[in-house]
Amino acid sequence: MFKKKAIVTFLQAQVAAFLGGITDYGLMILLTEVFKLHFTFSILISGTVGAIINFSINRFWVFKNQCGYSSRINSQLFKFALVVLGSISLKSSGTFILQKAFQIDYRIGRLITDSFVSYGFNYPLIKYWVFKTNQKQDIIKSN
Incomplete structure (x- = not known):
């Protein structure tokens, strides 16, 4: 059975992911269509901005991991960057496999892959590695 806090955290993380994702997608279109950048550069820029938004919302709202943040933020940023790189690799590979092996339109394949x-x-x-809190901090905060 899920605790209420776990459900709220999960939903907040989905809001953070949505806001980062919508920023990423919208900025990609803006940079490509309006500013005429090649879409590969647009994706690089927009993905970076989307990841920064996602990281910031997760850090300061979802996981409220501000204790000792000056020393921990570098570690969290590094871990988050690794997650983003892994995520991009999995999404690209999954979309490619669904399109090539099952002839699923890449837009639908991307949505399916993104969900997983x-x-x-x-x-x-992000929850258990990037923004992992130690149990003692959680106990102190709850008292």
């Missing part, structure tokens, strides 16, 4: 990667890879790693 977001819930099965990104969220667990």
Whole structure:
């Protein structure tokens, strides 16, 4: 049985992912269509901005991991960057496999792949690795 706090945390993380994702997608289109950048550069820029937004919302709202943040933020940023790199690799590979092996349109394949990667890879790693809190801090905060 899920605790209420775990459900709220999960839903907040989905809001963070959505806001980062919508920023990423919208900025990609803006940079490509309006500013005429090649889409590969647009994706690099927009993905970076989306990841920064996602990281910031997760750090300061979802996981409220501000204790000792000056020393921990570098570690969290490094871990988050690794998760983002893994996520991009899985999403690209999954979309490619669905398109080539099953002739699924890449847009639909991307949505399918994103769902699995977001819930099965990104969220667990962000929660339990990137923003992992130690149990003593949690006990102190709850008292």
